[in-house]
Amino acid sequence: MGLRGYLFKRTIxxxxxxxxxxxxxxxxxxxxxxxxxxxxxxxxxxRRTDSAQVERLMQLYGICERIVNGDCIPAPLxxxxxxxxxxxxxxxxxxxFQTGKPVLHDMxxxxxxxxxxxxxxxxxxxxxxxxxxxxxxxxxxxxxxFDSGWVITSLITxxxxxxxxxxxxxxxxxxxxxxxxxxxxxPSRWILGTPPLLDQILIRARYLFLPALTLTLFFYGxxxxxxxxxxxxxxxxxxxITARAKGLPERTVLFKHALKNASLPLVTNAALSFGGLxxxxxxxxxxxxxxxxxxWIWNAIGWKDFPVMQAMFxxxxxxxxxxxxxxxxxxxxxxxxIKYE
Amino acid sequence: xxxxLSNKMSFTGLVFLTVFVFVAVxxxxxxxxxxxxxxxxxxxxxxxxxxFVTGDVGYSQNTAFADLGYxxxxxxxxxxxNIGTDSAEFVVTQEASQSTGSKIVVAKTxxxxxxxxxxxxxxxxxxxxxxxxxxxxxxxxxxxxxxKWHMWTQSLTVSRDWxxxxxxxxxxxxxxxxxxxxxxxxxxxxxxxxxxxxxxYRYVLEIALPPGALTxxxxxxxxSMYLLGNTWGLLGTDNVGRDIFTQLVYGAxxxxxxxxxxxxxxVGVGLLVGLIAGYLGKTVDEVLMRFTDMMLVVPGxxxxxxxxxxxxxxxxxxxxVLGFLGWMGFARVVRSQVLSLxxxxxxxxxxxxxxxxxxxxxxxxxxxxxxxxYVNLALSVPGAIVSEAALSFLGLGDQTVVTWGQMLQxxxxxxxxxxxxxxxxxxxxxxxxxxxxxxFILLGYALDEMFNPRLRKRR
Numbered sequence: 001m002g003l004r005g006y007l008f009k010r011t012i013x014x015x016x017x018x019x020x021x022x023x024x025x026x027x028x029x030x031x032x033x034x035x036x037x038x039x040x041x042x043x044x045x046x047r048r049t050d051s052a053q054v055e056r057l058m059q060l061y062g063i064c065e066r067i068v069n070g071d072c073i074p075a076p077l078x079x080x081x082x083x084x085x086x087x088x089x090x091x092x093x094x095x096x097f098q099t100g101k102p103v104l105h106d107m108x109x110x111x112x113x114x115x116x117x118x119x120x121x122x123x124x125x126x127x128x129x130x131x132x133x134x135x136x137x138x139x140x141x142x143x144x145x146f147d148s149g150w151v152i153t154s155l156i157t158x159x160x161x162x163x164x165x166x167x168x169x170x171x172x173x174x175x176x177x178x179x180x181x182x183x184x185x186x187p188s189r190w191i192l193g194t195p196p197l198l199d200q201i202l203i204r205a206r207y208l209f210l211p212a213l214t215l216t217l218f219f220y221g222x223x224x225x226x227x228x229x230x231x232x233x234x235x236x237x238x239x240x241i242t243a244r245a246k247g248l249p250e251r252t253v254l255f256k257h258a259l260k261n262a263s264l265p266l267v268t269n270a271a272l273s274f275g276g277l278x279x280x281x282x283x284x285x286x287x288x289x290x291x292x293x294x295x296w297i298w299n300a301i302g303w304k305d306f307p308v309m310q311a312m313f314x315x316x317x318x319x320x321x322x323x324x325x326x327x328x329x330x331x332x333x334x335x336x337x338i339k340y341e
Numbered sequence: 342x343x344x345x346l347s348n349k350m351s352f353t354g355l356v357f358l359t360v361f362v363f364v365a366v367x368x369x370x371x372x373x374x375x376x377x378x379x380x381x382x383x384x385x386x387x388x389x390x391x392x393f394v395t396g397d398v399g400y401s402q403n404t405a406f407a408d409l410g411y412x413x414x415x416x417x418x419x420x421x422x423n424i425g426t427d428s429a430e431f432v433v434t435q436e437a438s439q440s441t442g443s444k445i446v447v448a449k450t451x452x453x454x455x456x457x458x459x460x461x462x463x464x465x466x467x468x469x470x471x472x473x474x475x476x477x478x479x480x481x482x483x484x485x486x487x488x489k490w491h492m493w494t495q496s497l498t499v500s501r502d503w504x505x506x507x508x509x510x511x512x513x514x515x516x517x518x519x520x521x522x523x524x525x526x527x528x529x530x531x532x533x534x535x536x537x538x539x540x541x542y543r544y545v546l547e548i549a550l551p552p553g554a555l556t557x558x559x560x561x562x563x564x565s566m567y568l569l570g571n572t573w574g575l576l577g578t579d580n581v582g583r584d585i586f587t588q589l590v591y592g593a594x595x596x597x598x599x600x601x602x603x604x605x606x607x608v609g610v611g612l613l614v615g616l617i618a619g620y621l622g623k624t625v626d627e628v629l630m631r632f633t634d635m636m637l638v639v640p641g642x643x644x645x646x647x648x649x650x651x652x653x654x655x656x657x658x659x660x661x662v663l664g665f666l667g668w669m670g671f672a673r674v675v676r677s678q679v680l681s682l683x684x685x686x687x688x689x690x691x692x693x694x695x696x697x698x699x700x701x702x703x704x705x706x707x708x709x710x711x712x713x714x715y716v717n718l719a720l721s722v723p724g725a726i727v728s729e730a731a732l733s734f735l736g737l738g739d740q741t742v743v744t745w746g747q748m749l750q751x752x753x754x755x756x757x758x759x760x761x762x763x764x765x766x767x768x769x770x771x772x773x774x775x776x777x778x779x780x781f782i783l784l785g786y787a788l789d790e791m792f793n794p795r796l797r798k799r800r
Contacts, residue, residue, distance in 0.1 A: 016635075017635055017638055020635045020639075021639060024639065024644075028647060028648060028651055029651070032651045032652065156775075159723065159775060159778055159779060159782065160771070160775050161727050161730055161731065161734075161771060161774050161775065162731070163730075163731060163734045163746075163749065164749060164767075164770075164771030164774065164775070167749060167752070167753060167756075167767050167771070168767065168768075168771070170756075171756075171762035171763075171764060171767060172762070175756075175761065175762040176762050275638070275639075275640035275641060275642075275643075276640075276641070276642070278640055278642075278643065279640060279642025279643060280642075282642065282643065282646065282735075283642075283731055283734070283735070286735060287753070297643070297646065298735055298736075301646065301650045301735070301736075301737065302736070304650075306651075309647055309650065309651075310647075312643070313643050313644065313647045316640050316643045317638075317639055317640060317643070320638060320639070320640050321638060324638060
């Protein structure tokens with residue numbers, strides 16, 4: 001099977017996964033007792049007097065087949081499921097219970113998406129770089145104090161609960177030392193007027209520091225340990241001896257010869273741990289009051305805002321599926337053996 | 342078992358685990374308080390040993406006014422009295438010829454020994470007069486010879502139980518309805534406005550009788566005044582004044598129960614799926630493993646959050662959801678193990694001698710997976726414990742029990758308004774979660790090393 005066949009298979013797999021997630025979503029958010037009532041309540045909510053909106057939501061959810069004298073004749077399960085499937089695929093999640101506006105609109109307009117992506121992107125990048133770099137260095141000095149020290153450190157940070165780590169960081173760096181703000185994204189006084197761009201960036205960086213550090217601490221350890229393990233394996237290969245015998249500088253041996261060959265599991269791991277990272281982001285955002293998608297989910301839970309919850313869960317799952325798909329492709333391109341599978 | 346004890350890692354793990362199990366089982370013996378109810382000291386009291394670390398920078402402990410005594414002033418004669426620790430009863434007679442009234446002064450005293458002021462004070466009194474009425478009462482606290490704080494002055498006109506006109510009849514320094522009377526509202530440690538230095542204090546109830554002939558019986562009950570200190574016990578108190586040590590001890594119960602039960606469910610389901618998929622193979626295997634893979638891709642914590650939010654957050658639901666979301670990895674491990682076992686000669690021999698699928702699975706395959714099960718049990722518990730803590734921390738935990746995650750959530754809610762870090766409240770639950778997880782991980786690694794010959798050789 002060639003690369004093309006491999007990619008085709010992966011694509012099919014991804015599509016099946018998306019349908020699976022939508023089905024799961026449907027089971028959780030449409031069939032569970034209580035949720036349906038909440039959505040029906042929303043439609044007949046006396047606060048929502050805008051008849052156009054009610055009409056639109058009725059159309060969207062398709063819970064009722066038709067309405068006879070104000071009573072709902074429930075639509076058959078299959079109709080509702082296909083309707084739900086269409087909605088999810090076209091990203092129509094209904095209206096948020098909190099604001100009464102479409103979920104997608106709330107997500108993008110409020111800047112939540114950007115906030116989460118900023119936090120996640122920076123934390124992922126830093127922890128990948130630090131984890132991989134340290135993993136290589138640690139593997140190169142196997143058995144030294146440096147090695148065991150970092151292994152133990154990363155084991156500890158890896159096993160500490162994320163939210164506790166966040167709380168500790170707030171306690172030490174925000175409350176005791178007062179170096180960083182304890183939460184939020186920007187100072188509240190910015191409502192009155194924002195400072196010049198350079199100051200803005202500096203202040204934003206101060207606000208970003210602690211949450212990003214928390215996520216980094218949560219994420220780098222696993223990466224370090226994995227890099228160390230794969231590096232140890234590839235450092236014991238014959239081509240490393242060859243490379244050293246050629247008189248190549250140690251840096252070239254480590255990064256060009258050993259790391260390149262050890263990088264495949266790292267790619268897979270980065271994609272697989274993406275789901276965990278998103279889970280960590282929900283907690284970190286809650287701890288630091290970082291107004292992103294994670295905090296939004298948390299607020300939605302308090303409000304029993306099911307449209308937002310289902311949208312967020314769906315989008316997070318989509319992100320994870322996409323990450324897996326990308327890693328599959330990268331894997332296929334990087335590893336020539338895939339073609340002969 | 343002997344191997345487990347001789348290995349340094351697993352020994353440490355076992356010791357910690359034993360401590361936690363002991364604490365969880367013996368919780369009611371270790372602490373007499375109710376983790377969610379009993380107020381034991383002032384709000385946010387630091388552990389009492391902090392005084393040895395930082396020196397006395399203004400610490401106080403729980404103390405109370407004591408030694409109830411009385412004196413009479415004026416012409417009244419107490420004909421009979423009955424003095425208890427918190428109560429007193431007087432029968433007073435007065436001659437008609439007296440033109441001035443008389444006074445009974447009931448008091449408790451306190452020699453306040455601490456450098457710091459208390460976090461708050463809570464007092465109460467019930468006065469029941471009968472006979473000739475009215476009598477008037479004046480309740481106050483006094484720093485002897487310096488200042489008086491009047492808390493209740495009233496003329497009691499009918500014979501019934503009279504209490505101060507504050508909410509619940511309690512004299513709680515933090516209660517808005519009461520602190521206004523003393524004009525000490527505003528600070529959360531407003532008791533410091535009244536009691537702030539070492540010295541002699543009195544808690545006094547003056548009962549004034551009108552002039553003229555009379556015989557009155559006055560009953561005083563629940564005459565008490567407690568000062569709640571700003572230090573308490575081993576681990577201090579939370580923002581309500583509840584003992585953190587008690588909460589920590591009871592939290593161990595929940596964490597262990599959730600961790601173990603959820604893991605049992607997860608391992609059970611995983612074992613079942615893995616066995617079926619591995620042994621039956623073909624279509625069944627394909628379908629089950631596809632499903633397993635799909636479940637593996639779905640992000641765990643968000644699914645957990647969403648499910649608990651939808652189903653409701655009882656402890657039972659949390660355990661069930663954690664269990665039924667935690668089987669996938671183990672199912673894959675079991676399946677691959679079964680696939681390899683299936684090809685071994687002894688299975689072939691069993692088949693040749695006419696053993697059925699069920700018999701082979703139960704008698705030949707399962708015993709070879711038991712070691713895997715132990716290892717996986719130990720290694721999965723931390724995940725369940727941390728997930729439960731995370732759920733509780735997000736406010737999705739069972740509110741009827743105390744958990745470590747919930748303690749941290751409460752701490753965070755209270756901590757945003759606190760100026761100083763609430764370290765005695767924040768560190769113990771998190772450290773316990775980490776330590777309990779760690780002990781299971783250590784145990785799991787040791788078991789893995791014990792059962793897995795490949796790893797044993799490496800040592």
